[in-house]
Amino acid sequence: MxxxxxxxxxxxxxxxxxxxxxxxxxxxxxxxxxxxxxxxxxxxxxxxxxxxxxxxxxxxxxxxxxxxxxxxxxxxxxxxxxxxxxxxxxxxxxxxxxxxxxxxxxxxxxxxxxxxxxxxxxxxxxxxxxxxxxxxxxxxxxxxxxxxxxxxxxxxxxxxVRSLIYRTDIFEEAGVEPPTTWDDLVEVGTTLKEHDEDLIPFPIPASVHTTTPFIWGAGGEVASEEDGTWTSGLDSAESVEGLTFLESLVSEHDLSTPAASTWNEADTRDAFARGEAAMIISGSWTPKSIIEANDELEGDLGVVPIPGKDGGMAPSFxxxxxxxxxxxxxxxxxxxxxxxxxxxxxxxxxxxxxxxxxxxxxxxxxxxxxxxxxxxxxxxxxxxxxxxTLPVTPQWGQVEGAQILPAMMQSILGGSGSVQEAADTAASEMNEIFGQ
CATH class of the missing domain: 3.40.190.10 (Periplasmic binding protein-like II)
Incomplete structure (x- = not known):
């Protein structure tokens, strides 16, 4: 230019x-x-x-x-x-x-x-x-x-960057290791729930940074650019697969709760610090802040990269x-x-x-x-x-301002529509902004 x-x-x-x-x-x-x-x-x-x-x-x-x-x-x-x-x-x-x-x-x-x-x-x-x-x-x-x-x-x-933070004390009591695949995440979460029925193994807030690793991890894209034009990828088969997996953790496996969809980052962190949640996706700054506020948790926190679908690491923003x-x-x-x-x-x-x-x-x-x-x-x-990274376009600020991804996840986690319907709506709203 x-x-x-x-x-x-x-x-x-x-x-x-x-x-x-x-x-x-x-x-x-x-x-x-x-x-x-x-x-x-x-x-x-x-x-x-x-x-x-x-x-x-x-x-x-x-x-x-x-x-x-x-x-x-x-x-x-x-x-x-x-x-x-x-x-x-x-x-x-x-x-x-x-x-x-x-x-x-x-x-x-x-x-x-x-x-x-x-x-x-x-x-x-x-x-x-x-x-x-x-x-x-x-x-x-x-x-x-x-x-x-x-x-x-x-x-x-x-x-x-965000990774998977877990409570080592809760994991040791239940006899489980941190997950390395999506299947592991289900298996570990199920065992944790069986060990303590009041525990939320893996709370899922309707946040961009909890959602995107599973979109990317399934091979999907939030949006992609071709010849100078951006198009949402939220409604692709790959993205919907990742979103469907997240939804199943609530509806099928009982690893989260619909109420957690309304939590912000502080809510999620505090539930984790109180021992009400066993695993969370949170930032590199989080362990230090938790321990500073709760010195009794020194030694009770662990971190692993967010597991990929079949191993390795899911991408994280x-x-x-x-x-x-x-x-x-x-x-x-x-x-x-x-x-x-x-x-x-x-x-x-x-x-x-x-x-x-x-x-x-x-x-x-x-x-x-x-x-x-x-x-x-x-x-x-x-x-x-x-x-x-999220889409590198000057219009991304408008997408963020419209809260398109959180609204989509609220719909999915709240059961107000199918995953595909929610993804289609979000993709349409995003494309409208890209087309301006």
Whole structure:
């Protein structure tokens, strides 16, 4: 996409946003314009403005003090770090793009990156990433989430992934091992239920991140793109097979309960912590938070990758944040220096340690996997070897906003219609958005 086309899209995006408002490496290298490593480029007297999402790191002050010191020592420039609440971030981005008041660099949620990139707000980093020899170093799923029409609109910073967390104490009492296939999941869950009839072996909330591993695990797709056109795959035979399996865990095998379809992530986690549920699909940050709130559970948690249909791993959504450089940044070389410093090496590793999320590089993921922490390594393996992305299209935000997948699962788990009927309805709604 050339700069003229991108500028046109930026103007169009700004106009739409204005109408909406009316209606309602490491730290040791710099890079040149092509991404190659250089050692010069004194930016003394300059200030780089950066937006970071609030709350990911409970106390980021010391971290960014250290980053700012290292950045100024390397470049001579100062950092102006501003924290933006997640809840209002999308609107703040939209308003800033419309008014031309965006920062130089911003943390952008992975499902937002294509939208802002397509609007022309974010710079294409593909040449810089290639010049820094980071194409094969960044985690593939996160690179895919940032790529639109061969342009890369964000560098992978950090992410989380979901795997199967189980109560080792409950499993030991029932004499079962964690499942490695879908048949195992049924067998283990049935044994757990027989051992304790009040237990919910595997609660199934109507969430995207519990649903998609079974769609992907059966060979289905949420949506696919051909010749620039996206089409829902929820109504395919493969996707319906995965959805039917999930439905059977409630209606046929009694491993979940219809009430669990209304649970959010906190509800699911709390039921698990209380011992009311034995297995849950939850995030890489979950074990730490459970143990911090319930120290008596130290040693009673286990993690395995989400089992594939016949073995191996079912794909799991990798979600987190990219760091994007705004097209309006006056010094994009300086901005890229900051992005590379944050997404590779020492500072990427420290951010991961402090937040409980994973860095966006294969090298650091491998280190976590090889460290053999039983509550960390399986998540790292899942993210590196079976990480997946949701459709990389600017229209995905509208699909999320319409809650199409959760509504479909509510219908399926509540028994208000057949799996195929619910999938057909969801696919039709999704295709309507894609066709706009």
């Amino acid at each position: 050339n700069r003229t086309t991108r500028f046109t899209r930026l103007v169009a995006f700004a106009a739409v946003a204005g109408l909406a408002l009316t209606a309602c490496g490491n730290g040791d290298s710099d890079t040149d314009a092509d991404g190659g490593a250089v050692t010069g480029g004194d930016a003394s007297g300059e200030t780089l403005s950066v937006w970071i999402m609030e709350g990911t790191n409970p106390d980021p002050t010391d971290f960014f003090d250290e980053v700012s010191e290292a950045f100024e020592e390397q470049t001579g420039a100062e950092l102006d770090i501003q924290f933006v609440p997640w809840a209002s971030a999308h609107d703040q981005f939209t308003n800033a793009i419309a008014g031309g008041t965006g920062p130089d660099v911003a943390e952008v949620g992975t499902t937002w990156t294509p939208e802002f990139g397509d609007a022309g707000a974010l710079a294409d980093l593909s040449d810089r990433i290639e010049g820094a020899e980071l194409n094969d170093e960044y985690v593939p799923a996160m690179m895919e989430a940032a790529t639109l029409e061969d342009a890369v609109y964000g560098a992978p910073w950090y992410a989380g 990798v979600g987190g944040s990219h760091l994007g450089v705004f097209e309006t940044a006056e010094n994009q070389d300086l901005a890229w220096t900051f992005v590379q410093m944050m997404t590779t090496g020492e500072f990427a590793e420290k951010w991961g340690e402090q937040t409980g999320f994973f860095p966006g590089t294969n090298e650091l993921l491998t280190q976590l996997e090889e460290a053999d922490d039983p509550l960390v390594a399986p998540f790292a393996q899942q993210m590196r070897d079976a990480g997946a």
